[in-house]
Amino acid sequence: MGGALRRGRGRSPDLPLRGGGGLPGRPRGLRRHRPPGRRGGRSALRRRAAATLPRPDRPGPGDVGEGRLRRPELPAGGPGQGRAAPLLGLRRPYRDGRRHRRSHRPALPRRRRRRPRLRILAVRPRGHGGRRRHLARRAGVSPGRPFRLAPFDRAERGQELAELLGLAFNFPPEDAPEWWDRGGDDRLRLLLTPDGRLAGTLLWVPMGHFLGGRAVGCCGVAGVAVAHEFRGRGAATWMMREALREMRAAGFPLSSLYPSTIRLYRKAGYELAGHYYTTTLRLREIEGGSHERRVRPLRGDEMPLVRDLYRRVAVGRHGWLDRDRYLWSRVHRPRLGPAHGFAAEGPDGIEGYLFFVNQKGEGWKSRMVLTDLVAATPEAGRSLLGLLAGNGTMHEDAVLHLPPEDPILQHIPGRTVRSRLEERWMLRVLDPAAAVAARGWPAPLSGRVDLELLDDLFPENAGRWTLEVAAGRGELRRAAAGAAGPVLRLDVRSFAQLYAGYQSAAALAAIGRADGPEETVAAADWLFRGPAPTLPEMF
Ligand SMILES: CC(C)(COP(=O)(O)OP(=O)(O)OC[C@H]1O[C@@H](n2cnc3c(N)ncnc32)[C@H](O)[C@@H]1OP(=O)(O)O)[C@@H](O)C(=O)NCCC(=O)NCCS
Missing domain, CATH: 3.40.630.30 (Gcn5-related N-acetyltransferase (GNAT))
Known part of the structure; x- marks a missing residue:
């Protein structure tokens, strides 16, 4: 492991190699200077959460006093419908149908009311847990297993799905069946809540990418949509990660897609890996x-x-x-x-x-x-x-x-030829060993390099591997237990860029997304060298 990585640890939560960033309670956020009176969203919440952790030199939450959780004295007929309600400041109706008046709120010190203990407990790590889970619970969706992916049954769900897609992609719902006919109903997946409500959908596009002169199996993804009432709480992230598990289990080494929002797909391990141009030819001038x-x-x-x-x-x-x-x-x-x-x-x-x-x-x-x-x-x-x-x-x-x-x-x-970069598409390596074996490699080259991969979705991809390339074929096999020596360390998103030839190892190292000794970086550069992939079509 190289020094650059160690030096960078914890600096940026966006760079997975630097790991662990972004968790609440990290001292990093607390140290940063902020002008008095400035309260930013997450950082402020983290600060508050961290500020209440028990520390030897100040009282912890348990030391604040039982008075915070004591049921306040309420006027007759007051809420009394749950202890949390007054602390959360929820305006629950009185049993007799009236609503809170400010003067009827529990007589807690003003400062305490703005920072109730239960809100602090809701601040947890980002991702599938934490705030997302909290929001899901509020939406009436089970936080443990909030959704499931189900096959599509046109007779049962056709109308509902057509309306969801029509609204999401701005086309008349009656056009949807023609689209389904092209792929086949068996390629659609529905995102359902445990009680059967339709929350989202996506379409599998089984195909391949030609890489290094050979076709590598790939499950394209299209038609990703989440119903409006489920948006903004991690539904699409959950759906993508679950769909990737299915695809890997079905034997696809790769998955690719055109993103409408890059952030969503990065959370599932995709990274930008290729270009899509629009080229215009003025016919009279040809x-x-x-x-x-x-x-x-x-x-x-x-x-x-x-x-x-x-x-x-x-x-x-x-x-x-x-x-x-x-x-x-x-x-x-x-x-x-x-x-x-x-x-x-x-x-x-x-x-x-x-x-x-x-x-x-x-x-x-x-x-x-x-x-x-x-x-x-x-x-x-x-x-x-x-x-x-x-x-x-x-x-x-x-x-x-x-x-x-x-x-x-x-x-x-x-x-006469005018081209402009219209879109970039993203690649997810689902199974690195299968992906390496399936693509072609430059026949005159041979070499070997050790890689250490990070993959939070598929632990079976993570760890140390040895890549060996010879006679136009590549093999990625598990490094021997306890293997030491120079290694190129990168996460699965950076690996997708390297694998496709979209970014060189040196370029990834230069932006802190890969780390290793100079000669290891150079060796990886030679083996993975290639033109940036392009696609002349969308899907
Ligand atoms: C895009 C869409 C699927 C997102 O669904 P969702 O359940 O709200 O997404 P999530 O809550 O899982 O969000 C995941 C990440 O994507 C980002 N994101 C979601 N919707 C976004 C939007 N409209 N614009 C920009 N970023 C967005 C969020 O920033 C979020 O990251 P964060 O939690 O770190 O902030 C949904 O808005 C949708 O159906 N849109 C219309 C159809 C569409 O654009 N489909 C995508 C085709 S590729």
């Missing part, structure tokens, strides 16, 4: 197109050929998806409407293809929205660009999601 290959409409029965061609090309694109039927349906039947498919045909069959939807633009011009553009040969690439250029009279531009460095875009000279 040079580099040609008619070397015959470009013609695709026939429905040619989809198996198209899928094969995609796989042949995608396997060499770091990060691209090994698509399932749900993902393919988004290519040829996107939400904008049915896509037009065209093939570029060479002497031996289809060498490239594209799918697009016409979208009305301003005035009489319109835009081509491409859902896929793939070419296995230079001739097919130039010919498909020729098709796009040929639409320049009626269409202003074409929009697609290839990264600017994609080979097919290199056919276009000049400054």
Whole structure:
């Protein structure tokens, strides 16, 4: 373990490597200077909690005196419906239906009323316990096992789920069944309270990522939503962590998703790991197109050929998806409407293809929205660009999601290609050993490095591992008991970035998210080196 980590311990609660930060009662928060009269949310609560812990030099809560918990003298007909009520300052109704008047409140010293003992007891560590549990209890949800994940039964829950999704994602509820049909009902999970209320949902997207030239099994996650009345109390966090347990048990080494809020998914061990661009081509300005290959409409029965061609090309694109039927349906039947498919045909069959939807633009011009553009040969690439250029009279531009460095875009000279980073997607390594074994590694490289992983969700992932890479294959095996020597220490989120090639070990070390001797960091850099993964599609 290196000095940087030890030095950093406890400084920042956001960096898991530095561990233990953020728990109430840590002296850290107390030491910090705050101007008198400034009371901040959590820190102030922590300060208050810590301030009441028994300490030898001052009285503890038990020493404050029984008078704090004695039932105060109340006017006849007063609350008397629970000891906590007056201490919490709850405005419970009187038995005779009247409500508290300020003058009827228990005659406790004013200072004591503002900082009642029971509120202090409610301050506990963040996460699944503590305040979340407290809020869950207040919402009538059992704090011990607040929810369960259940399969979807369309007949029983269809209407309810459609309304939840429609409200969460802003679409008409009647569109939901079409979405479920694409994936299949068995991929939906429902978040239910113990008494059967629907609190949330998510969709599994079983697929793979091509990494290092091989497909690694991955369970994509889409359609994460929590009903409004359950938001803000950890329901989504609970649902994600539980779903990840299911996915790991089902044998997926990875999970990935597009986040609408990064914080939520980080709490389940995901980290940013790849890019998604929006690239615009102004059709009149496209040079580099040609008619070397015959470009013609695709026939429905040619989809198996198209899928094969995609796989042949995608396997060499770091990060691209090994698509399932749900993902393919988004290519040829996107939400904008049915896509037009065209093939570029060479002497031996289809060498490239594209799918697009016409979208009305301003005035009489319109835009081509491409859902896929793939070419296995230079001739097919130039010919498909020729098709796009040929639409320049009626269409202003074409929009697609290839990264600017994609080979097919290199056919276009000049400054016609405009790309902007639209989204970043996140990766969760569920099973590091399986993930390492499944991806491809640079064949000319061989080497070995020890890793120490931290993973609060899967203890079976945590601890010391030895990574060995040779002949294009990798193996991650448990280090021998009591193994010592140089090791790269990082948490499972940083490991996701390293594994995918999104961040180098040196970069992670430079920002305090990995720690190890210089030569260990350098060795990991070489083994995991790769382009940052990209995806030309959403899911
Ligand atoms: C996003 C959503 C699922 C969160 O559900 P939730 O049960 O309220 O989430 P949690 O209480 O578990 O929150 C977990 C973390 O996410 C963050 N978060 C939750 N909702 C957020 C929001 N709307 N904006 C920014 N951050 C948010 C919180 O900061 C929280 O972290 P913290 O406790 O450290 O502050 C819910 O608001 C929702 O259904 N939104 C509409 C649909 C949607 O955006 N789905 C996500 C698609 S990827």
